[in-house]
Amino acid sequence: MAALPTLRQLRYLVALDDHRHFGHAAEACAATQSTLSAGLQELEALLGASLVERTKRRVLMTPLGEEVVVRARQLLRDAEEISALVRSAAEPLSGPLRLGVIPTVGPYLLPKVMPHLRNQHPNLRLYLREDLTARLLERLASGDLDLVLLALPYRADEFEFETLFDDPFLVACPPKHPLAQERSDAVTLAAEEDLLLLEEGHCLREHALAACHLSMPPGKPGGVQERMLATSLTTLVQMVACGLGVTLLPRMALDSGILAGTDLVSRSLGRDAPARTIGLAWRASSPRKAEFRLLGEAFKKFYEEH
Missing domain, CATH: 3.40.190.290 (D-Maltodextrin-Binding Protein; domain 2)
Structure with a gap:
């Protein structure tokens, strides 16, 4: 079975898309900038594709990265709803x-x-x-x-x-x-x-x-x-x-x-x-x-x- 992205990696990618800044994205994820950067590099290596275009002045998503972000948002939302479903069943x-x-x-x-x-x-x-x-x-x-x-x-x-x-x-x-x-x-x-x-x-x-x-x-x-x-x-x-x-x-x-x-x-x-x-x-x-x-x-x- 092929290795799959983790929710943490996808969360890093979505945060970077939201903020277009590594430092701000890391802060939003309660992670260090180096941890977030490493997580994104691991995600790109896992998928075998470049998702983020890095320059000295700004951060951009590649066209493929934009598509991955859309699906990542949905996956994260589904994961949150699974957790919420179990929690609400135990205690509304x-x-x-x-x-x-x-x-x-x-x-x-x-x-x-x-x-x-x-x-x-x-x-x-x-x-x-x-x-x-x-x-x-x-x-x-x-x-x-x-x-x-x-x-x-x-x-x-x-x-x-x-x-x-x-x-x-x-x-x-x-x-x-x-x-x-x-x-x-x-x-x-x-x-x-x-x-x-x-x-x-x-x-x-x-x-x-x-x-x-x-x-x-x-x-x-x-x-x-x-x-x-x-x-x-x-x-x-x-x-x-x-x-x-x-x-x-x-x-x-x-x-x-x-x-x-x-x-x-x-x-x-x-x-x-x-x-x-x-x-x-x-x-x-x-x-x-x-x-x-x-x-x-x-x-x-x-x-x-x-």
């Missing part, structure tokens, strides 16, 4: 779990639910990554993340999604603003105001507009006149507090006290208040689906009870 929600979370959910839900998770699952080691939805799902697809907590809907065929709960939108405005009177046509009135939103790329922006049946083109009937865009919900609140307009906020953020320190008030958008849906996403091939659903139930139960 134990060991490392890499969770991605969008910035309009993470700061408002996780600080409240984390103590509960630590109490119920003391051997769970949760590593968090906060980013925009598209980038989180890229990391999920590549195997850098195990699970993503996000707002739905989001179209991506390679993932499975689990719906957890609805998070209603409310209007935040100054206390003397007409919207503060809780008019039944609050959604229509909000469309006529300067509605302040998050910048492009934040899914809450699209979900809020869709939920309220508002459109983006300025100057058109039903459109939104945008003068400023914010990068966070906290910035949106401060802009509203300065009298620049009104905004839509999810109840999750309001329950976490995001209006504290301002005189702003929040008002419902009516009897059938629009909402965004919070859920989880994981790779369809993941062997940890039962664990992820268990974690989702914990998020759902905590939100409903608090």
